[in-house]
Amino acid sequence: MKNNSIKYTYIFSFFLLMGLTGCDEMLEVEIPKEQLESENIYLSDATAEATVNGIYQSMVTGLTFVNSIHYMPGETSDELILRSQLTDVYTTNEIIETDGSVSGMWTDFYKTVYNANKAIEGLSASTALSPDKTKRWIAEAKFIRAYCYFYMTNFWGDVPLVLTTDVERTALAPRNTQTEIYTQIVLDLTEATNNLPVNYSNYTSNQRIRATKWAAEALLARVNLYLGNWTDAATHASSVISQTATYKMITGLTANNSPFIADNTEAILQIPYFNVAYAYEGGAVFTAGGKYLLRKGVSIFETADARKTNWTNTVVVSGTTFLEPRKYKNSFVATPVERSTVLRLAELYLIRAEARVKLNDITGAQEDINVIRNRALLGNTTLTDPNQLLDLIALERERELFGEFGHRWFDLKRTGKADQVLGAIPGKIWTATDKLYPIPDSARRSNPFLTQNLGYN
Incomplete structure (x- = not known):
């Protein structure tokens, strides 16, 4: 019963943070099993290693890191157009608050942040693991967290800076300033440089993954x-x-x-x-x-x-x-x-x-x-x-x-060239507020402390 309680607490915290509502939406996002067995995975180096590797895997289970992160900003800038030469909400910069791709990006980034935070907490609390490996694994998780926040603050500006899996501190988190986000990014990366390996020999066949x-x-x-x-x-x-x-x-x-x-x-x-x-x-x-x-x-x-x-x-x-x-x-x-x-x-x-x-x-x-x-x-x-x-x-x-x-x-x-360059492109309905994507409506419905970016409802 205790294990189930822990599991459901993490799931509840996770979905409140993501802003997902309804059973169908919850079923669309899978949390790897190793991310839930919190009492067991940090008892051996082998399972801890697998869990950290699972954070990377979570980056390709959704479409953000290999799909949306390429084409959406490509269209909203002056880089990509559709082969059909028809317009869509990205090429015209008319993204709405309920856009599914924007919501999916938000969810995928915070899912990965959640997995990184959970690993940092579990690794930090464990006394059963190799100290040197633990430092490296925590550094990897901090790097991934920093990587996610770099993209989030550049897509949305001010976003909630979530550094814990504690439901009471994450479910209704307000937006932090971009200055605060960048400060944490630099802190995470600086700490990571001290404990990350200097080559790829720790990884299978020296793969750069x-x-x-x-x-x-x-x-x-x-x-x-x-x-x-x-x-x-x-x-x-x-x-x-x-x-x-x-x-x-x-x-x-x-x-x-x-x-x-x-x-x-x-x-x-x-x-x-x-x-x-x-x-x-x-x-x-x-x-x-x-x-x-x-x-x-x-x-x-x-x-x-x-x-x-x-x-x-x-x-x-x-x-x-x-x-x-x-x-x-x-x-x-x-x-x-x-x-x-x-x-x-x-x-x-x-x-x-x-x-x-x-x-x-x-x-x-x-x-x-x-x-x-x-x-x-x-x-x-x-x-x-x-x-x-x-x-x-x-x-x-x-x-x-x-x-x-x-x-x-x-x-x-x-x-500082976005207004000049993008405002001059025929077919773009450009305003200065388009430089930030909208905060997803689903996230705002779940968290009343999430304000919207200017130019959106």
Whole structure:
């Protein structure tokens, strides 16, 4: 009876936080069994290890981390349009509070945060586990929690900062400020860097599918870039780039030699689908002949750019030439083995390049930009004007990171260009308040302390 009581308390707390109502909605979200057996899973290293691994698995049981996180911000920015060239609520920026995809993202993020919090609590309370492994597992959970909150605060702004599974403290949690969210993100990542492994030897066959110190450093570099902490952004990026025995830029992009192949030298963190060898991005989101096209098409690429050649298909739709995103090559097949690539080395060079421009290190910025351009078979930049270099970096980010994890959407917002760029696109019904997604109506019905973002009901 005691075990059942614990189980139902966690379930009740979880669904109150998610804002889910009704039996049908509850059945749609599964909590892994190992996440519920709280009295047993932290009695041995083997079961604790499996539980932490289950947090990563929870990131691909829903669609957010491998689907919505790519296409939704792609459409709400100037990156993706529908192949049909019809509009939807994302391309027009008319998302409503009851939108199922937005609600699904909210739920998936908080589900993963819940699983991370539960692991942190269970691991911290256990006296039966290896102390060194316990520190590593807690660090992994904190990294994942920070990763989720980075996306939540960039999608919704102020969100509840939930650091416990205690139902009395989570069910009616109000929104915390973005400053508070970022403070916790930096704290979690900083603590994680102290206890995460410095290589992948702790993981099966050295697979790059769980967090290391360098994953935390990479995310710290991104976070500090967003916060305008240029020195810290450059320092954290450099800490990863300097690990040349582990991380190297790929030369000669091909279908079998790309940053999305399993365990390639550019990969810092990848998340696999468990028991299969394909990535959902290539199998369903950005398939050949699929749903999405790059809005700007060939205009963003130079003629010889290897990324255009290897990461897109040229298609003609209604007499107009477009490019369709095709970074992931397999479609529910095992060759090549690809994984959802969460963090990769190229972003770190682009982060450091931008930070260096801001710090007036023009030569250093040029060197970093040229690493990215040379990998794409493009020549070195000769630009020296800081503003022109920043424009080039923004363009290289478009070319390098299209279709990945909302980078373009976030870049437009963090650089203050969203209103100018998106307000000028025909078909977009753009207002300044569209820079944040609506807080899901289902969450607000369950929690009256959740206020709505401006511009929504």
